[in-house]
Amino acid sequence: MEKKEAYQILGLSEGASKEQIQKKYNVLIKRYRMSSSDSGEKSPEIDMERVDMAYNLLMGYIVEEPSESRPYKPNPILQKMGVDEKKAKNFLYYYKFHIIGAIILVILAVFFIKDVVFRVPSDLDAAFVGEIYYSDTELFKQNVMSKMPELREMSIDAAIFAEGMDAQMEYAMNMKTVVLFGGGTVDIFLLDKASYEKFGSQGAFENLDNIAGKLKIDEEKSKDLLLKTEEDPEEHLYGIDVSDSKLLKESGIIGERIIAAIRVNAKHHENALRMLELLLE
Structure with a gap:
């Protein structure tokens, strides 16, 4: 999903603020729950799975997928390892600061051990x-x-x-x-x-x-x-x-x-x- 499509799903104009995105998302959730509780079945008018995806993309919680019009080749290494590339990208995006911190700690540990052993x-x-x-x-x-x-x-x-x-x-x-x-x-x-x-x-x-x-x-x-x-x-x-x-x-x-x-x-x-x-x- 791209951001342009996400804005359309939520019924917002491109460039809407996060506050506007949050308010519209809350309205859609409320409308979905009300229509579902009345009929006892999921509302056919609102696809909450796509609404959730659009909301998460625009709020920055997941990574925008590449456009289908652009050539895209799946990562062969991840495929061989049986890793879901989409989930991997989202994980790296969400935990990037934790990963950077862990890398810094490893580097410090290496220098400390090297200093103790060879100095x-x-x-x-x-x-x-x-x-x-x-x-x-x-x-x-x-x-x-x-x-x-x-x-x-x-x-x-x-x-x-x-x-x-x-x-x-x-x-x-x-x-x-x-x-x-x-x-x-x-x-x-x-x-x-x-x-x-x-x-x-x-x-x-x-x-x-x-x-x-x-x-x-x-x-x-x-x-x-x-x-x-x-x-x-x-x-x-x-x-x-x-x-x-x-x-x-x-x-x-x-x-x-x-x-x-x-x-x-x-x-x-x-x-x-x-x-x-x-x-x-």
Whole structure:
């Protein structure tokens, strides 16, 4: 069925709005039910199967079939597989965003597995999460390693969010965030405040109360970073504001507010602590 025929079936002029289509469809359903209930049989005046098809086509729920006047050859591969081509096209049209999301997840999983299997063992793993912006993490890596010559290798990952981000990309970044926190390999996180509060309240970060004095943390500036966790009802400091870090600025990393937090039971704890000190210089 083509759109021109669909408009004719519903008795509408071409280009009718979706609101007009919906109203006319409701009228036809009501008329069909009334005539059917009076006679006890299906109304011969209204072919509801064709009405439904026309309605679904004009509302965008199914794909327009090619015109009979145009040459059309069925897909031989789908025929051999016994797949209904029409249903397959409608399925792809309706679930296209779900399929795109699944493809993105598969790609992320492949890169993650490849990274775990083939990468050189790292002495420090860092990750950016949230609304934090940069042009290239390689400069940040070089700057950190130049100040920490004891590092043989450092890895940097990210799950970056931005206002107005495409829904599928946002979904992919959410999935990547789950991987970063669930994988257990990241030693130190650099997060926006919203992400810090979300994961900090879940107990993802190390309590920094004992080293705050040594690091000369401004208690007044850090007051709003005190958090309660699911396991500890008392407030503690789990992150430090490093928004004004010289190291970050030299590396071209910016954000409205950037919080550094060390992961609970970080594998390279001493190196993570040393990087935290560098960020505060």
